Amino acid sequence: MTLVMVVDDDQDLAEMLGIVLTGAGIDVDLVSRGDEVMDVFHNNPPDLVLLDVMLPGLDGIEVCKLIRAESMVPIVMLSAKGDTQDVVKGLEAGADDYMVKPFRHPSELIARIRTRLRRTNADVSGLLTIGDLAIDVQAHQVARGGKQIALTRLEFDLLVALAKEPGRVFTRDALLSEVWGYRHSTDTRLVNVHVQRLRSKIEHDAEHPEIVVTVRGVGYKAGVMGGS
């Protein structure tokens, strides 16, 4: 069974989320305070965290940073604010995805959760290389010169998506559908923030990226490093 930790201070909403998720065959751990998250997290590590931004005790952004500091578990933020600053803050704190309340349909939430839990790229086998990075898709590992680089699941998926079709230019919309499972979204902030985070981990110089290259006015592609 998959376990999702739901962190929300609104009892009714938390209960409703529980009902919907349980109905979809997902186990749920309910937490109502920000400062209680880490204890529950340690005792019963979830497969995914559904995290509200405004929480008593410790706010969602801080909780997100704490989780990220020790785990690569997928985090989906729940926010009552659609304002860019809040969304970007959550993504920068390490969230993989976010959903703005109220969600269109509960099914949308479940689809989003499943996308994050799904073993993406299961079809891709063996080793991929991008620049001077070696990617073991099955083992979910990225290494440079034998040295492991820790990536979140989402960052890994993003890197693999680019690496498996070297030279193809991905529009932001294409990446949104490929990596996030959005069918029809124009929210390019998600892509921009995650590309930045990914670059900060894998590029030699994030200011002059060579692995994830921007194609102006279009999107991104896997870079071909000179000599490698």
Next chain:
Amino acid sequence: MGAAGSALNSQLSAGIKEVNLNTALIEARSTIFTAEYRFLLAQGEKDSVVQKVVDDVISSATTLSANENAREVVFKRSPGNTRENNYEIASNLLDPTSIPATLSERVRKTPDLVYQYTNMNYLTGTRVQGLAIGQKVQIPNAGQYEMYIIFSLANQGKTLDLISRSFFLTGFLLLFLVGLITWLVVRQVVKPVREAAAIATEFTAGDFGKRLKVESQDEISTLGLAFNEMAESIEKQIARLENLSRVQQRFVSDVSHELRTPLTTLRMASEVIHSSKDGFDPIVERSAELLVAQLDRFERLLEDLLEVSRFDAEVAVLEAVDFDIVLLVQRCADDLGLVAKERKTQIYVNSTEPVIMIKADIRRVERILRNLLSNAIDHAEEMQIDVHIVASEHDVAVGVRDYGVGLDENALTRVFDRFWRADPSRARTRGGTGLGLSIALEDARLHNGELEAWGRPGRGAHFVVTLPRNTWERIDQRLIPLQPEDYKA
């Protein structure tokens, strides 16, 4: 002042001339009287004695005390005097022609004193202004002569020069003083007034922190203090109003946010109910459907309210990206295709170019387009909807034309007002929020663009949005005429 000065000057010099004339006349009278008396006494004497008397008369008349003007004496024989002895003489080398002929004529006609201004020409070449006074005299053994005394007016000229020079000097001094006083007045009065005007201008421009400097203790400072008090009061009022509207906007925004959490729960609950509605009683089933539909509507209203509160608080932010507006229009038209079909209308999109790239906030542009299209569908009355896209180098325009109910004059002025409905009696079948067009207008303006409406009752409506292709610029021209080309009045 110059005129007054010169009038005074000429009056004064006239006075001086008159005094000089009178003095000269008195002197001349007494001299001539003395001469006549002495000639009378010399009656019957020898010629040598008479000659001596003449010499004496001349010397006593021309001997000057200090500060006295020069005087000369001239004896002329009267015409018709044919006596042998000749005493014609002019003192001190004065040219006898200095006596004007006109004066001589008058002397001959009257026994009285006669005078005339003239120039005194000396044989040495000197020439001064003078006053000639003459009278007939009888010289013993020599008959009738004309005796003239000529007073030099050289000193008088000097005096007049001095006076007019002092006048000029005084004039200049006065002018300077007037200038100085004017300057002081300007400094004391005009400068603070000008400052007040400048500060009032800044006030109008929105800088409410400006105050006048009050340094002195006069009427001007009273004005300054009153002005500052007014400024203070205005600033307070504005701050109060700003705070009030901030609080209100904050409240709207908070309410919208606070409503989201229960709304999320409601939505999920209604979806759970709705998804299992098939087993329900038809009444419950229909109720579940209505619940879901109304929650949708409630949510749209909430979104719109939140957006409006962002515009009001001026915190709406543009997130510009490059995209193809033709594709976006096509996508919106496709998305609304089903709704259009339900209302028995169809949307036709045509563009002058297959691809028009613009840099703008795609979310907002999409919202403008959806609002215009939804509005057109609502009012199309089963007639088609035409969408035109026209681009220039600099701008892009999208026109949405329907041929339905249209808008009258009054409706046109209010169509962008919040919660305004064209016809209150019309059923709100589509469940729009009533905020769509007003948000669309704000979205267009945020892009430095414009959204305009045209309509005639029964002849449909035409909404045209014009945007700069690069959002930071301003639109140059309207690419689509607001009055549709197909419309004939």
